[in-house]
Amino acid sequence: MGSIDRAGSDDATSVLRAKLTVPEVVPRALPRRELHDELWSLTDLPVAMITGPAGTGKTQLVAAWAGEAGSGDPVAWLTLDRDDGRQPDRLWRHLLAALRGAGVVLPARLTSGAPADHRTAMDVAAALARWDRPLLLVLDNATWLGPELYAEVDYVVRHAECLRLLLVGRRRPRFPVHRYRLTDELGELPPQDLLLDAEQTRELLALHDVGVTDGELADVMRQTRGWIAGARLCALAMEATPGAGVPNLTEHPHVAEYFTGEIADALTEPQRALMAGVALLDAFTPQLAAAAGGRDPDPDVLDELAEAGAFLERTGGDGPGGAGGSVYRMHPLFAAMLRDRLAPPPPQARAVRLRAARFLAAAGDVPGAVAQAAEAGAWDQAARIVVDDLAAGELILDGPEGRLAGLLSAAPDEPATPEGVVVAAALALARGDHATAERFMARAGAGPAGLGAFAGVDNPVALALSACLVQQSLAYFTADLDRLAATADAAARLLERADRQRRAARPELRVFVLSGRATAALCAGRLAEAAELFAEAALAAAGHRCNALLVYCAEHLAFAEAHRGRLRVAYDAARRALALAETTPAVPGKLDHPVRPHVADATLAWVAAEWYDIHTAWQYLRSAEEGLEAFAGQPQRDTFADTLALVRARLLRAGGELPAALSAVRRAPTGRHPRPWIRSQLALTELRLLIAMGRHQEVRDALDHLDPDLPEVELLGGVAQLAGGDPDRAIECADRVLARFDLPVGVVVDAWLLLAAGVARQGDDERAAEALRTAVEFMAEEGGVRAVYESDVILRRLLREQDMPHLAVEHRADPNRGDPEGVPALSARQADVLRRLAARIPVGEIAAELNVSVTTVRTHIRGILRALEVDEPADAIRRAGELGLL
Template structure:
């Protein structure tokens, strides 16, 4: 603000000017401050922003038509917040072409605000002088003022470059005598960067002007409309806080019987159509209107996309012209992107749909092909499904091999949602995509029947991508049925097709290759090939590091933890569990919830083998609860049988032998239709035999052991335990020694073999030899924490274990919280 005591001049050659005189006529309406809108909402947060910048030389407010620029300035002026004289000029199209007319109105507005102009300023000769001379005189006059004047130029986007240059010259040379407030649909051709760097610029744009939910609620209240918080959120999303849209919505909803329901149908209302026709489309030239209508199918777009969809000669100048009208919001990206207001886009689409639906479908198809060529298959499919071009949608999915993404990308299930309405078609692409939607919804049988429609020989399908799609569905069906052998065969087939495709046209993204390896690792785990499963699942985790692989990566990490736990490598199981938790935490919350159940199965096994019974019970109960919530998806025998093993061993540890026996026998009768996991049945049978031995039912146990077959080290140790229970210590020791000397024996079985040898020596009184066998068992158990067998030993060995001071559970440590 200028101070009254600043540089008092001597006698000044200025007098009060007069409106009469030569030159273009003055339109007094252009010099009046507009009336405030009624009813109106006081936007205190924006007024406060303007007050904060009262002393800055330049303030610029930009936004689309009807965004509230003028009304904000009117409210500011009405409150006398500028603290000084105000000059207001509303510019129009004629000012763009007639510089004399523009300056005559600007100078008159300044004169009315108190500026003293030179004698004769309004004479005819004045307007024949160069504009720069006039600007110099006005700047000099402003410099002499004791109070600065605020000049408001509404519709400032109409100013041409030369007019901006002269106006900026006046502002700069007025030396604080002038402050400028520019309102317009876009930024004027001012050197804004200079004022921005010097701290002399305040800016508000469409984002600042947008009404928030509280302001929308206040405006609705003035119209007698009340919405729930959800309804307000919907209206805010629909209008994007655009003032004129909110006002129109308030008027429409005030007349509605059920405002809440009508919120989502506002774009179809005649009031919106009429406003946009008159205020947005009306001022445009015919070719601009046609081009804008074509762009109505887009939301965010680049110039290249606009050219592809608009498909008009001179499209780029047309786009630049529309940008000049302030219809698009420009986003600061590279390359620059532009966005249509959602409401305007809806109105344009409704008009296209009503006027010519075929044109609308063609425009969506152009946009889909552009997005597909750019690698964004989701946006491409959004366009085709919006236009209900189902065959084209399916062909896009198959062509870009996005089928796996539909199955495994839990973070973004957009594709699945878009295609869920697709009717069953008879073309191969549509059949394949429909089958994938069925699998994603748990309807494996439906997917298999759809697959059968494509014929018995997939090689007969006409394109490489269709054959790949068939193989993806076949593998997904195999996984859905839990069939290990079929899954491996289907995965190998898809693997070969991927290798062939790589030679000609590579498959985009890592998800298909990761899906294949993950399927093989899962099948190996189902089949009990634990070492191979661990390696394969770890490789799948590595392959799934790219985008759209969240579910694959989580699936593999949790099953890696389970495989390591069953394999007896407890430290690695815990490490895999920690990795799973981290991956789940990084994903969407809904995704993370799916992985708790299987992870708790793995941690229950780990806690049990470390004989941390409290943690084992906790994870057992958590796993069962999680599987119950998840339904059929987690009822595979792999999980249920594993939990039965844990529960039975925990009950045995608590001396509830009948309860433990009942749990095992129930688990050995899996539900009809569930695949059998032979290696888990083998382990359950072995646990049943040990429980029978602990109950003294040696003959029953021996008969049961006879059903397990020969050649397995774990069965050999079990046979030795039965022999010892029958009193044949020598044969028991010989059999256990054979197992202990076998370098391929797994750690858990090796521990059991050394413990049995220790028991034989202890019974014979050979305590030194028994102690040595115990030390061998502990040396294997403690590094991995596999101490359950140590605590399940008989009384004599238990005493010897403590007498020898051998390490046990305390050295292994509890299962970490993950």
């Protein structure tokens, strides 16, 4: 290729020769061989395009490549400027001069100085159509031309097969490249290809006789990010001060001079305002950049920034709130220079940040919005953003290391608005400063029940909900059960009234509130309600912030189900809690769980004790006892401690250590808030131990102080009667209890065991064996065999004689044994009863056919209903038919 060295003599006085000359390559330029090869391929296509910010070496790359090409195909070079875009005649005058300088013969009309119009483009295209050699036209600074002028250039390219066009500029020119892209006639060299990698940067520094260590090279890359102008300026600075190390380029005069001369001095006032606003943002979408600049959403704002010389980097992320759209940021060196050289006055900077905060809050990027409000010193606005987005729960759950807590750490100690007071309380709670949180909530004056204290605020529902979340957490950590129940219930009602979209974006809130309600129900002894709420919370959990809460809910679900006698459900939930805890790090002081979920350990100890797996039970019990102190001050602490005492007593009894077991029960901590339901279990356990020790009078005295209507108390009285030598009254107690409905499985088992022991004492081994077998079958549903192993000695003899131990051991040893394809497991006797029910045989006749009592048949029917999860015998028959059990 030949260089341009002349312009036509007839218009030489009106043509600027410098615009037609290929620029000189700077000394010690870095060879870009791989990009030169790329240019050969690109320029084989009708249109090629090289874009990139200022200082990325676009013009130098093409100039060096053109100089290497030698005397090949001619090249016409034209460096454009702002005036070319404003004056079509000036553009065409220089473009014609560039073509003539490359050897193109143009018609006389084009050199006569006539005004340029579409006929000019037609004549140029016709002249080039007669040209017999490939010709490359380079338009440098191509972004200055508007779409009208580029439409004329496009006409020439489309009608002149010899012509190839190379567009070089800071942003994508307004040339209609889309048509060429569709037909594979467009070649592009994107901005990222112009950046230097580490080895190329080292090579550039070496050209300036600057050697660097790996650490210094990393510092250069950190500052320049492969920006070739920055790397060259760094090399010049290090060359001038040998041994001084890598300079801070943001403070170096070379960089400041480059920035001022190449970018700042050329900016218009609107461009200055836009650049100054964007420089205050860490990352932005085009919409956010426009909002920060005080403009309406403008899809062309990136082009404006590029035209102004901004060095933008695409982060690869999505827009705020996951709304989509690419996210950009300024090159850090460039942004620092902008903030230093174009820093707006404080009021203007504050206005920019507040506009950005409002935009980010509306887009769902709460951390970004709070960060901008905090930078502006608008703490009341930051608190309002947190409240409106229902982010108080995030503050509490993420703790002091959370992002929001960090952003709000410099907030004033005495906020001025209700939102500020509640957020300050949440921050104090996140730090574990409960006293300060209580003080702020007292100042807020908001009780758990309503919105009265917040009637004058913009979003009373969101603020009242935030206050309830803080109150719920405080109630939890102060073990105030009544307050916990009231605030969690109020939060649940407010959550239903909150904005649906924001509520859906924060699934942790529902889990948080449900866990509070469930904890209150558990501590009050409403075990079925607690289990239902914990299960609902576990199913509702979604998102990373729910993980710790999910562990909490799973282990407390297991705890509640163990106390209800549902051992298999409890076992599964506890194992799930342990598995989740392995991947969920805990933060001390948060409303989730200790480092290890010790409630799960306590549950597994309970279940293992019921399965009579004594060794395993001791292991889990010791682990649970190690974590007891982690529950200090929490509402479930007393229940947890009493449960451990129960398990310890059972394990000691299993080892024959009755006095030690009794001592364990009596040493169970009463605590500040004794729970009647768990204390009742301790009392009953103590009486069973006294019976086993033969201290019958103490038992009779104690029974006088217990509620005789409780089935457990009545059964214990029967056991005492049996131990005192009165099997008839023991049998009567058992029959009265078995006549009741909706009894826990454990009570039913104890009743059948008492009945079996009573009739055995009367010498009716056949009936005793039947009752014992029924008890074992009920225990088989959950695998709990402890009761039969601790039963009357005569029953243990029957168990061996009737060859029933294998049944108990089978269910104990394989607690995870499931049934194929989810089909419920029925015992042989239950299956007999079910078949007779399906045949419409009355209960009395079924009892006669099976040679058992009517009470026994009804007990089997209740077991069938539970196994098939139905309420009526007719539904059981239908369900059994569907499952192929009949």
